[in-house]
Amino acid sequence: MKKTSLIKKLEVYKKEFDEISKSIIQPNIISDEKKYKILLNKYKKLEKIVSIYEKYKKKLVFLKEINFILENDSDTEMRELALTEKHKVLSNLSSIEKESYNLLFSSKKESEYQIDSEDHRNAVILELRSGTGGDEACLFVEDILRMYTMYFKKSGWKYKILHVQKGGTKGYKEVILDINGEKGVYGNLKFESGVHRVQRIPKTESQGRVHTSAITVAVFPRVKDIEVNINLSDIKKDTFRSSGSGGQHVNKTESAVRLTHIPSKITVECQEERSQHKNFEKAISVLRSRIYQREKEKRLKKISTKRKSLVSTGDRSVKIRTYNYPKNRVTDHRIHKSIYNFSEFMNGNIQQMIDMLKFFEKK
The missing domain is CATH 3.30.70.1660 (Alpha-Beta Plaits)
Structure with missing residues (x-):
């Protein structure tokens, strides 16, 4: 999957997280114990996903800066340094992606995935x-x-x-x-x-x-x-x-x-x-x-x-x-x-x- 597609998917969870963050501090929600617990559990699960999302975005921005140097900087030493950093960032992105897929995949109930009987x-x-x-x-x-x-x-x-x-x-x-x-x-x-x-x-x-x-x-x-x-x-x-x-x-x-x-x-x-x-x-x-x-x-x-x-x-x-x-x-x-x-x-x-x-x- 392209990185932009993963970002879009994570952004959906980020939006939901922001909405829940606002909801759980409302007096009418706090007073409803049952509803509050449900929202709090969702908040905790989404918090992990959002943390990964923020980390992933930062790495993508850094990768963009590195690519700019590789494309525009004529200094050999700087390009070599940028290339070394690029390999590290790509490795980090791969690890974050794996963590994202594992977290998103495990967050769903198995019954939701029985597309192929x-x-x-x-x-x-x-x-x-x-x-x-x-x-x-x-x-x-x-x-x-x-x-x-x-x-x-x-x-x-x-x-x-x-x-x-x-x-x-x-x-x-x-x-x-x-x-x-x-x-x-x-x-x-x-x-x-x-x-x-x-x-x-x-x-x-x-x-x-x-x-x-x-x-x-x-x-x-x-x-x-x-x-x-x-x-x-x-x-x-x-x-x-x-x-x-x-x-x-x-x-x-x-x-x-x-x-x-x-x-x-x-x-x-x-x-x-x-x-x-x-x-x-x-x-x-x-x-x-x-x-x-x-x-x-x-x-x-x-x-x-x-x-x-x-x-x-x-x-x-x-x-x-x-x-x-x-x-x-x-x-x-x-x-x-x-x-x-x-x-x-x-x-x-x-x-x-x-x-x-x-x-x-x-x-």
Whole structure:
């Protein structure tokens, strides 16, 4: 979210705070014990937000002064000093923003945020696929896979890889995972669906040019068989030899399974288990989730004009995030928010971004 948008939101709370400040000193309010307590509680909560608002405004004014020096001052020493101060201010602003989002987000009752009735689901299917960029995109799938698995561990969630297709030289063309955790796994991961773009200098680039590659991420709630009834006569089953892990076993038996749902033409592969039966069960689970998601997207498209949502119809062709390695920056384009702790983000510390997405979806 742009800084001006956050300021506007904080200004609304500041205005409410000023009004309550005037009200609670009025004799008719003081004499009404019940009303006075209600207003006093609001006053105390808003006081924290207003304090952050004042601090945030001062930092923005200071940043404006620094930018003026950088743009107009020809003194090298002064510019270097201003640049050092700018980095400090940007870091301070990021911390204040995080504090603001946490405070504003926690100040609302959870019931006010149940826009997506599926946010509570504790099991999801997550799919990563390489897009434009060839081998570099496959490498980025591997990087994002690492980022997510570290996030799962920090969140106390369990995950299992259902399917892997390796890239031409390194990395992965496709990875499918099954994630389980406590309530709200889907409510956190649903924002990850879309195109993730990376800008960096590939190791094979001799002239130091920055290349842009992209991968797609898809997140589906894992659904039960009673929610999506699949007629087995509508499924075409193919078996083949696994190309994944398994040692000599992969060359001897056709344990890998490919399922095609004829009515929807959705195809699913699973090859991570030694048993064809287990691969079939997992493939059915993924197929069921994809069919469910497709029907859900159809429903959302019908009501998309009535519903303001960051996830909208779940269109996975939309570019949602850019990972810029040279500038040490991760930017989410839906809320125009950048995070500069790049290494921490890639090490699984993505909850701050998810919390901001949650907050601005419901505002």
